[in-house]
Amino acid sequence: MKQSAAATAAASILSLLLTVTSIGASSPHLFIHKAPKSKNYLTKEELWFNQTIDHFSPYDRRQFGQRYYEYLDNFRNPDGPIFLKICGESACNGIVNDYMGVLAKKFGAALVSLEHRYYGKSSPFKSSTTENLRYLSSKQALFDLASFRQYYQESLNVKSNRSNMDNLWFVFGVSYAGALSAWFRLKFPHLTCGSLASSAVVLAVYNFTEFDKQIGESAGPECKSVLQEITRLVDQRFAANEKALKTLFGATELYNEGDFLYFLADAAVTAFQYGNPDKLCIPIVEAKNAGEDLVEAYATYVKEYYIKGLGVSVQTYNQQNLKQTALTSDSADRLWWFQVCTEVAYFQIAPVNDSIRSRKVDTRYHLDLCKNVFGESIFPDVSATNLYYGGTRIAGSKIIFTNGSQDPWRHASKQTSSPEMPSYIMKCHNCGHGTDMRGCPQSPLVPEGDSQNCSSPDTVNKVRQHITEHIDLWLSQCQTSGRSFM
16 A cells, blocks of 8 residues: 555655664663664565554544554465564564564464554654644554554455455564553454563553662662662762763763753663663672772763663753654654653652662652643643553453563553463563563563573573463464454
């Protein structure tokens, strides 16, 4: 299907952007952007689909070009299952060769993946003004998936010279995309046999203090104590010589104190999220025992691992940068903050007691950021989001929830298991965000999600076995019923 003129123009604007993809979870995004080597993709061939801009208006018929991918090397044509891999809050430049490739081969499945509206090349507009962002929401994204599912099934039927046939569909997602996977099964149970919701942040949280509490637990008493001491020293040095401190961390462009302190906190939590706790804890604990300057030791970690190793841009934390409405390779920062500031919050603030991050990164900092970047009327209505989806009381069926024991985001996921919604927690030293799909650690991205790098590979493989068993069971139930859903 050809894209509209507006979509073609939008795609042209973005054609020179830096290619990025998501490899893990962090905040303010859930995902950090870095381009894996091309060998880590099953396919990067772009396909296009005409998508409706506003699914909730009976009068607005505008469309935009939405990018998607397909990988058919393992597809048992024409009646094999279709695995829909949901892209999240970053550019989606292909189908990454993670554990999904293994599952597709096992089940003879086609892999398809749809880029999230507004991200990457799937922008409905030529700029990201607050007014233009009014159609950026999880609700619209779910309808995108439903429309795409219908389109792709019909196109497959045409290719196979058949009519009114449905393949068996199963949806997958990690992190925010994991939440979309669970919500898709909840809202469109007739369109899928089941869902894998890996590290799925289904609970919108206004003050997410559990996030830092988990970091403290994952760090352990010794590393946690050193991190807290670093935070105290940073606050002291900021008051004494702000410029020198920011220069030490290579973050002189962060004029706002809260932005700078948020950046430092994020750099720490990322090690645990990605299954790399030793990258942080070993050098700072050694520095402490050797009587070295802890702030300098932490600055080395931030610059070598967070900025250089993961490719994080300091500008990601700059509110002045977030206010830019031109479409660039950094647009995902602004887009995700808009979703944070309108739907889900996930405000990571310091707990009342025993905090790791600076207490200056509080609720007021987040609310001021939302208003400064998007306007006075912007506020995250987490109550409405949880009312609509159910939060951790989500009442769907045939949804698998998986979480890593070291991942702070698991406290926004569903961890209580039931027969219709089994929940598994992978417990190991480096089991982080999306470990079941991505393996350990998550930087650099390991093809096929190799579990052998995990400190407890048997734990990860056992969860993967459970996943396979549920997919097999639910696909069989769909097939027995003669429908693509149950």
